[in-house]
Amino acid sequence: MQSLSLRERVLIYLAEAGGITTSLRITTPVLSKHFSTSQQSASRLLIILEKEGLIDRRVVGRTSYVKLTQKGVARLLDLYLTLKMIFERPVKVVLEGRVFSGYGEGSYYMSVPGYVKQVEEKLGFLPYPGTLNVTLLSKDSIENRMFLQKYADIELSGFKDDRRTYGNVKAIRVLLNDTEPAVMIFPERSLYDSSVAELISQYNLRDKLGLTDGSLVRISAVLQPKIFYEGFKSKISLSQPPA
Amino acid sequence: MQSLSLRERVLIYLAEAGGITTSLRITTPVLSKHFSTSQQSASRLLIILEKEGLIDRRVVGRTSYVKLTQKGVARLLDLYLTLKMIFERPVKVVLEGRVFSGYGEGSYYMSVPGYVKQVEEKLGFLPYPGTLNVTLLSKDSIENRMFLQKYADIELSGFKDDRRTYGNVKAIRVLLNDTEPAVMIFPERSLYDSSVAELISQYNLRDKLGLTDGSLVRISAVLQPKIFYEGFKSKISLSQPPA
DNA sequence: ATTACTATTTCCCGAGTAA
DNA sequence: TTTACTCGGGAAATAGTAA
The missing domain is CATH 2.40.30.30 (Riboflavin kinase-like)
Structure with a gap:
């Protein structure tokens, strides 16, 4: 799904990894490798997602923990329900x-x-x-x-x-x-x-x-x-x- | 779902309107109003979606007809199935x-x-x-x-x-x-x-x-x-x- | 009416680098 | 090691306009 904006792809990635119920340990270099982007972009992405209230971040020492907020889950859930409408209706x-x-x-x-x-x-x-x-x-x-x-x-x-x-x-x-x-x-x-x-x-x-x-x-x-x-x-x- | 890329939002919009089985009559001004963007962007968007093989377009006189291609449907279906995994698993x-x-x-x-x-x-x-x-x-x-x-x-x-x-x-x-x-x-x-x-x-x-x-x-x-x-x-x- | 080209502006990405 | 700043280049959006 190349053309999905990175924001959603990251959100979906975190959700898949369990970030709905658990705070995930994630570093920007790891994230950047997953999406074939730069460490800087990964960092910016997390900052933006946090600023938009879609994720919670907590920096403990040198590692940061990330979890989807209710708003973040709602975003994906809305998308899911919309697609469900499309694909499940007769x-x-x-x-x-x-x-x-x-x-x-x-x-x-x-x-x-x-x-x-x-x-x-x-x-x-x-x-x-x-x-x-x-x-x-x-x-x-x-x-x-x-x-x-x-x-x-x-x-x-x-x-x-x-x-x-x-x-x-x-x-x-x-x-x-x-x-x-x-x-x-x-x-x-x-x-x-x-x-x-x-x-x-x-x-x-x-x-x-x-x-x-x-x-x-x-x-x-x-x-x-x-x-x-x-x-x-x-x-x-x-x-x-x-x- | 503000931050979804416009490409997907348009694709979803067309799918919701029945563009999976039917060619839809759609104009760029109408499309642009729906997404609060410019007519030019709407035009460009359709051009890009067509170029990427996600939609079929047919211009008949002054109106154009748009339908999702198999590839376009597959895009949304992939996204749907990924989200389904996330939201339907225990x-x-x-x-x-x-x-x-x-x-x-x-x-x-x-x-x-x-x-x-x-x-x-x-x-x-x-x-x-x-x-x-x-x-x-x-x-x-x-x-x-x-x-x-x-x-x-x-x-x-x-x-x-x-x-x-x-x-x-x-x-x-x-x-x-x-x-x-x-x-x-x-x-x-x-x-x-x-x-x-x-x-x-x-x-x-x-x-x-x-x-x-x-x-x-x-x-x-x-x-x-x-x-x-x-x-x-x-x-x-x-x-x-x-x- | 339309669609879509060209120019300008705005936004995003990645390199360099600091903390 | 991290995260995240500034900055320059390039991509994408809008405005103007033609067809």
Whole structure:
């Protein structure tokens, strides 16, 4: 976390080392080495933090002891709670695009008994034999489609009938235009690329919502943050407490 | 959170406003007002964040759209996880001090049936009729005693007998010298001030641990962070997402 | 309206050094 | 050994202004 200001980095460093409940013995040369800065800067940093009331310092003989004040803890706690808000709240993912007519493949799929049966079992409805195809309009929407694909937790297994093999299909529940429950599907080998969303429902969505080719629609899903942020983590830690 | 570097504050601001999943329409004057800085700085800030690969920008006509990149999210997530480590781990609170002989009051209390009975019920042992008194040595220890007092979750209720009234006593389980289970008590109206810790146990702690007046002892307790940090929170929020 | 360039000022960092 | 001062150079913020 290179670009965090040194003040916070020092405060976090001290907190990690136990400086919330214990006075830590720390010297400016040691501190400076940890942050690859000069002894003078380390000294100045402690002076500033003390002046701002974020740490208490006590010089006993030749060593000084440092501890976070309530205000110092509050600073970090505020920051923590703000970030917690951001990362723990449900993640609303929105895709926007326009309805278009597909190749008729979706319709075909959703009338194959092997899929129909699984939809009924795993999603709880009898699918209307056709998919609603949506071309995504923005880069955001396309990126978000990929997130949804990663997160899609319902799996329709592939199978064979006497004619051909059918691939696996991942699926996730979404809302169409904020109100209509639907399911977005991700066929393992789709005819479309990641700029197209395919939706199924027990209803004919075109009829029910009065959609025609070119209609603007909004697909939204709410994800659990824990799963959503997997893969975002970088492996570099912020700082290590003293040995 | 005044002293966080502007880079992070902007990144957090954008994340709060939904910039993790959505491209946000944001202008440099608006941004500058939010952070009480100049329009030029806001502009430069976005340029820097983009150059560092933390945000994506797209200028469409006269407005620009901003979204955090994976790297940008990773930055904040790292910071979040570091703070989470600090604030969610159990808090070990340590007090150090020296054994001294009290006024004999503790001994008296711990032989009063009204207390003895409650200790047996609520703590599960028959108390040795006497307290171990410890004068705390450092400011840290005294502060930590106050935290323990606040946190002490076992309550021995006051009562009356035919002679006098006895006040409420709060109590918390601790370890003496890292190994010996004991209970630290906080009489509502103690004879001692906050620089003295009073311990009870089913054993005579002096005998069991070979302690005499002046012996250095270490009292430790492990607290749940959620309760420990109550009261640290400041009421000022870090930043507000745009209206 | 915007964004962002160039100049000036302000602030921060590190070397030298004292206590 | 420490901590922390002064001071010079460089980075960052603001003001003015162009596009």
